[in-house]
Amino acid sequence: MVAKNKKLLVSMDDVMVSPLSPEESAVPVQANNKVNLTINLRSIPLLNQLSTDEMNQVKKELSIQRYSRREVILQKEARCDSLLLLLSGRIQAIDVTKEGRVIGLSLLSAGSFLGETALINKSLHTTSVVALSEVLIAFLPSTTALHLFTHSPSVACQIQHHLAQKVQRDRTFRALLSINNTAKRIVSFLEFMKQKTPEKQELVENLPTHQEIANMINTSRETVTRTLLTLAHQGIIRKDANRLIIINPEALSRLIKNP
Amino acid sequence: MVAKNKKLLVSMDDVMVSPLSPEESAVPVQANNKVNLTINLRSIPLLNQLSTDEMNQVKKELSIQRYSRREVILQKEARCDSLLLLLSGRIQAIDVTKEGRVIGLSLLSAGSFLGETALINKSLHTTSVVALSEVLIAFLPSTTALHLFTHSPSVACQIQHHLAQKVQRDRTFRALLSINNTAKRIVSFLEFMKQKTPEKQELVENLPTHQEIANMINTSRETVTRTLLTLAHQGIIRKDANRLIIINPEALSRLIKNP
DNA sequence: TACAGAATGTGACACACATCACATTTTAGT
DNA sequence: ACTAAAATGTGATGTGTGTCACATTCTGTA
16 A cells, blocks of 8 residues: 555645645645645635635645545444545445445545535435545535535535436436346446547446446346456457446447347 | 326416415415415425515416326426426326336425426436326426525525435435345335334325335335235234334334344 | 465356236226 | 226246355455
């Protein structure tokens, strides 16, 4: 994990010298005992339209913490005392069934925030959150966060958008889950996750492990392995580092429709 | 399909005054050609803290419509031009798989609103909505609705709460769906739906049909029938009109935990 | 470079439950 | 009150896929 740290810190260092960081929004972070890095608060979407006063307030109260892969960031049923802003890395919300099986919920990457529903509902956290990679997270105490939610029009608007989008995304995924043919469910999952490159190449970046995919779409790791292999043999997909390239998108979507 | 949209556009100038309805918030409704009924806008949670000016604006633009059981209220992929407020009756959001199977999503009853996510995201509707019973629905044009969302603090706050609660509820249900034992899933569904009466009697009001339950929790109607019968034979539940009484709540929750 | 721990690959097997087909009961509309 | 339509009840059957058990390959760290 030390080696990972180094890589991460170098990239954050760039931000420090960026002309886009007026000093009022720059927060120095003592990430480990080697390098100082600076976070530009204006680069966090949720905060980038705050007034100078609000920004100063936030800067004063923000604290930043680092987690390594697999570390638990939020515990289900825990008290909620902050809004969490994901500065870098990837995390996942999870839940656990009574039998101990893990249920994979939403995947989040830099720029998203978490803990907002518990904050708004003044409830305990309803899911746990774990780091999928090395991550940096900013903590904003709940009173300040809630104040922004209701008093900063830009924040209020963003929060509404965020929540509404989450609801729609969850609904789409809910529909995916009710496909009773496992192979089709896996294929639909790929369609759900895929993005297009500028060159119109379709691919899934940061493909989760087979186990993680299985946890998200209610199936077993073995079935994911088998299905993905079959697709590869048919020349429809290809694995490449930790991404998955969709060679034949038409064939893929045909698989969902046809028997 | 059946008795089509008896459109009930209201002439807003003849305001009816009821003792519970201060005149500024009373809207007369020509529900069918027999009875006049008056809707008190203050009784709609979302609107009950509006200023007099806002209320007048809303009153001017609100139109009310009646739907009968099974009628489609919103079509998936349709343009979104209003916020819908459910005044009475029960409705359900649904989706349909490529194979034509119906997926039952959230059940809503009086006081809830719908179409808000499409409105906020400026997107098309992502689900269809059908009436489960006779319903009355108020339509508030999107520009006015969106204006309230961002400019009325009370509305903004309620919307945030509403959305955050929806996210949490969806997440809970998502966890329920990943229970791989069908019987346990059905039992968990009962736990999810149950309410306590003042006399601490646990029951599920307005129990959906077996088919509707099956659509919501990814199983077949027959399995729901069989499981519910087994529970009844074991003396754990009892059917009564269109509600279901949980006679032995402890036994019910034991069933979820134990093999 | 080696090594441990993840991640992936693969066969065999059993059984939960979807599906079909039909009977019976309940509900609602005229 | 009558009838059609909807909802519920019930048996028989086939199969998709979860589970177990192990082999193989990959990945990061010492």
